[in-house]
Amino acid sequence: MSRRAGRTRQAATRTGLAALRAASQLPLPLLALIGRLMGVAAYYLMRTRRHVVQVNLRLCFPQWSQKARTRLAKAHFRALGQGIFDLPVAWWASPRRLRRLVQFVDRHHFDEAAAAGRVILLTPHFVPLKIGVALSLERPMANVYRRMPNPVVEEAFRAAIGRFGATMIAQEEGIKPILRALREGRVLYYLPDQDFGERGSVFAPFFGVPTSTLEAAGRLARTVGARVVPCYVWQRPWGRGYQIAFGPALPGFPSGDRLADATATNAAIEAGVRIHPEQYFWVHKRFKTRPPGSEPVY
Numbered sequence: 001m002s003r004r005a006g007r008t009r010q011a012a013t014r015t016g017l018a019a020l021r022a023a024s025q026l027p028l029p030l031l032a033l034i035g036r037l038m039g040v041a042a043y044y045l046m047r048t049r050r051h052v053v054q055v056n057l058r059l060c061f062p063q064w065s066q067k068a069r070t071r072l073a074k075a076h077f078r079a080l081g082q083g084i085f086d087l088p089v090a091w092w093a094s095p096r097r098l099r100r101l102v103q104f105v106d107r108h109h110f111d112e113a114a115a116a117g118r119v120i121l122l123t124p125h126f127v128p129l130k131i132g133v134a135l136s137l138e139r140p141m142a143n144v145y146r147r148m149p150n151p152v153v154e155e156a157f158r159a160a161i162g163r164f165g166a167t168m169i170a171q172e173e174g175i176k177p178i179l180r181a182l183r184e185g186r187v188l189y190y191l192p193d194q195d196f197g198e199r200g201s202v203f204a205p206f207f208g209v210p211t212s213t214l215e216a217a218g219r220l221a222r223t224v225g226a227r228v229v230p231c232y233v234w235q236r237p238w239g240r241g242y243q244i245a246f247g248p249a250l251p252g253f254p255s256g257d258r259l260a261d262a263t264a265t266n267a268a269i270e271a272g273v274r275i276h277p278e279q280y281f282w283v284h285k286r287f288k289t290r291p292p293g294s295e296p297v298y
Helices: 003-023 028-045 047-060 066-092 095-101 108-116 129-137 151-161 176-183 216-224 258-275
Strands: 102-105 119-122 141-145 167-170 187-190 201-206 209-214 227-235 242-246
Touching (some): 028 066, 047 066, 066 151, 167 176, 216 227
Parallel strands (some): 119 187
Antiparallel strands (some): 227 242
């Protein structure tokens, strides 16, 4: 890319970010309505992603009728559309507004684990995931993320998610800064449900489907003696805000058995998905990596 084209791209990106920041100041119910209407359009226009969602739902809910799965797919795209505006709220809302918008559920699970020692929050990919920035108002946090190809977006992201003192760690930096943050007493906001292939993973059941599952939660917990607490970030209906809900720390975790630990993390994710299935990130190709001898599903 030429320098001139690069400058043009950066200028366009900054303009887009400025527009999102301005939109984030609008009332959340209005943003939710606009976003959900956009999601309705996306359901019909984004054929490739709609196919991914349909495959995921068929694999995870084979007992449901096709009609029921279609209703869920449409609800998911509405939640995704709303999530377009959840992102700038997470990036730029003031501490006062975040505290007003976020409702904690079963917070005692988090508080008890934090009082006892080091904590890893097992946080699946629900649509308003970045609203978890509100946790940085409660305790020192560490966030692991994948570097972005656009440097303007990366700069804005790091500034936004780290604005309340969270340590930002790129995946490319490896495990050492993650361990250092945990040993310093920071809570790790860990995303356990991405498909990175077979390296560092085992095939563990997720909704009964053998799924490539990262082992990192068990390895990190064992190395630093951390408790692993499920954490779910959900939209509340009609733009009334968000919930951050916690489950009990995983019992007997880590066990030292790779498959048993991966199965336990997937079971915790599945428990949250069953509460709000429309908000799980079904557009992700969760079953892209297949066990040897299995046919591709997408």
